[in-house]
Amino acid sequence: MTDATTMIETEYEAGFGDYFALLKPRVMSLVVFTAFAGLMVAPVEMHPLVAFCAILFIAVGGGASGALNMWWDADIDAKMRRTAKRPIPAGKVTGDEALAIGLALSGFSVVMLGLATNWLAAAILAFTIFFYAVVYSMWLKRSTPQNIVIGGAAGAFPPLIGWVAATGQVSVEALLMFGLIFMWTPPHFWALALFLKKDYDTAGVPMLTVTHGRKVTRAHILVYTLLLAPVALWLGFTQVGGPVYLAVAVLANGWFVKGAIDIFRRTEEVAEADGYATEKAFFKFSLLYLFLHFGALMVDQGLRTAGVL
Incomplete structure (x- = not known):
């Protein structure tokens, strides 16, 4: 594999939209919606502010996963029409920047979710980020045709995290x-x-x-x-x-x-x-x-x- 962290030399000055695109906002919308559903249908009442914070930190964790995925997959993203315009292959953001953003948001989202709700929800969020960035992106995606079957677990966790954030249990x-x-x-x-x-x-x-x-x-x-x-x-x-x-x-x-x-x-x-x-x-x-x-x-x-x- 080509080193995905190689910086793409460019005179382009990245804006907020370029960095936000690293978080895969379309995927994040599904994360937010399903996590919100899991939280809302749970048989307990949550304070609106706590519920808002829970969804926010789950969304940030989902965005962190997207940034780490884009950092690692920059080389193959550049070869595919569907992904060639993503921030890193398009030369708008460097691989190092994407990695730093992904790691920072990962830590922030997990700690804040734990403080806002409970540490079981935070642990599942941490595992979800690890699973998507490491198990799926770094291992499964390039090694087996079952990549999307096993790796699909990462996208299935948000409603479970929302439920656990509300109830404290699975x-x-x-x-x-x-x-x-x-x-x-x-x-x-x-x-x-x-x-x-x-x-x-x-x-x-x-x-x-x-x-x-x-x-x-x-x-x-x-x-x-x-x-x-x-x-x-x-x-x-x-x-x-x-x-x-x-x-x-x-x-x-x-x-x-x-x-x-x-x-x-x-x-x-x-x-x-x-x-x-x-x-x-x-x-x-x-x-x-x-x-x-x-x-x-x-x-x-x-x-x-x-x-x-």
Whole structure:
């Protein structure tokens, strides 16, 4: 691998937006939303200020993970069209700056979350940052086609951290929220990999599409989607579920399974001919999938609080 910390010589003076981009704000928005949902549906009351601080520090921890990932992956980011404009390969921020920001925010977020809520939540946040930056970015991503399967755990922790920040303990509900994101991650990213195979091939990242081909990837998308559906439905029968969530889960997972079946049945000739339209539609819906589920959880919680349920 090329030394990802090599500084890119440039006369460009970085601004706040360039440094903020290191934190992967789009990913951070999902971290914030799912962590907030985990915190809000927990069966305890939190002071609004404490809840705000908890979400803020979880978000900062997620941003720290993004900065460390960009520092390490600068060499392959430069080779992929999807990531070539990120701050480091674009020459806007140096690798050393990204590393310093990532480490500083990591320490700050963990300590502050522990002080604001409890040290179990802080420990899980610390493990999440370590898992994403070291286990996934430095090890799995470049060594195995199962990178996104195992590495997906990093993105599944936020609702669990939110729940633990509120309750101080792990429960079945928290584990199911974790499982929902964990099982969603492979079909989400493999759908993207189907129409961006050349990018991963050029960068030398052993995504499943590169190592085993698109046909095998299509089969894996179907399998993981079928495994995801019961996890999503099971969550609806716990104390955090309700009629709104169950209705959303049935409809969303029905569409998701149908989309996975459609992808599985397609040949490469058909997919290439229509520009991977089905795969792109599946990927776009996958972006909405988690927001629908976690949003429905909060709607049911709101109805319970109002005495409707």
